[in-house]
Amino acid sequence: xxxxxxxxxxxxxxxxxxxxxxxxxxxxALAVGTATxxxxxxxxxxxxxxxxxxxxxxxxxxxxxxxxASTTLPGLVGELRSQRAQARSQAxxxxxxxxxxxxxxxxTPALLADTDEEVARSAWRAAVVLVPExxxxxxARNLGAQLGRGGxxxxxxxxxxxxxxxxAIVPTLRAAAAHPDARVRTHAIAxxxxxxxxxxxxxxxxxxxxxxxxxxxxxxxx
Numbered sequence: 715x716x717x718x719x720x721x722x723x724x725x726x727x728x729x730x731x732x733x734x735x736x737x738x739x740x741x742x743a744l745a746v747g748t749a750t751x752x753x754x755x756x757x758x759x760x761x762x763x764x765x766x767x768x769x770x771x772x773x774x775x776x777x778x779x780x781x782x783a784s785t786t787l788p789g790l791v792g793e794l795r796s797q798r799a800q801a802r803s804q805a806x807x808x809x810x811x812x813x814x815x816x817x818x819x820x821x822t823p824a825l826l827a828d829t830d831e832e833v834a835r836s837a838w839r840a841a842v843v844l845v846p847e848x849x850x851x852x853x854a855r856n857l858g859a860q861l862g863r864g865g866x867x868x869x870x871x872x873x874x875x876x877x878x879x880x881x882a883i884v885p886t887l888r889a890a891a892a893h894p895d896a897r898v899r900t901h902a903i904a905x906x907x908x909x910x911x912x913x914x915x916x917x918x919x920x921x922x923x924x925x926x927x928x929x930x931x932x933x934x935x936x
Contacts, residue, residue, distance in 0.1 A: 724749035728757060736767045743770060747777025752785045759789045762808065763801035775808045783814040791820045799830040806836035810843045818844040826856050831868050834860070838875035850882045858886035861905070862898035870916045873905040883909065900924055 723745050730742030743761075746754045758778050765771045778786050786808070793805035806825070809817045821844060825837040838857060845853045857876050863869070876883045883905075890902035903923035908914050914922075 720749040721751050731761045736770055739770045740773050743773035743777050747780045750780045755781055755785050762804040763798050778808050779811050783812050787817055794820050799833050803833045803836040806840045810840040813843055815844050823856050831864050835871045842875050842878040850879055854879050854883045854886045858890055861890045861901045862895055869901050876905055877909050
């Protein structure tokens with residue numbers, strides 16, 4: 715079978731994915747993505763797991779999204795079982811960009827609660843893109859179980875994911891607002907605040923949640 719010029723260029727560029735210069739790796743990923751030859755997909759997926767530069771990883775993801783989902787999904791779903799956190803995180807990120815709901819069954823509760831925060835955040839983003847409508851309430855509950863987790867950026871990411879599910883998250887947030895852990899209560903109240911007022915910033919919503927909790931504690935003391 716005769717190679718196209720783009721495939722020939724990509725074949726020559728392929729070793730560049732491992733070059734020490736990130737600009738060379740970037741150009742190689744661009745060339746491979748432009749060719750969109752299925753035989754390059756395993757190499758792109760493998761490189762995603764180890765590429766240290768964010769902007770090169772983004773080009774690798776772009777290259778994968780250029781291929782048919784039927785070609786990329788099996789390898790990406792397989793990466794979700796990897797022992798390497800970056801492999802899981804980048805595969806989730808790429809699946810969210812592809813947006814093919816056939817990948818939904820692979821977004822397990824274990825990934826949503828992954829001990830690596832970057833993996834968990836990627837799983838939250840992928841889940842809200844891929845979830846079928848009839849699975850939204852259960853996803854809301856699974857995400858709600860992560861309320862209060864991590865630092866401010868992690869909490870902001872979770873709130874964004876929950877809010878993307880819309881009103882289905884309200885019962886989960888109301889239940890969490892009565893949680894014994896103050897971090898969970900604060901996060902739940904803040905998330906509901908942003909849901910009802912999208913113009914409110916997350917930082918403001920957190921401070922407002924703390925104020926509401928303090929007022930509630932004062933009234934109980936009184």
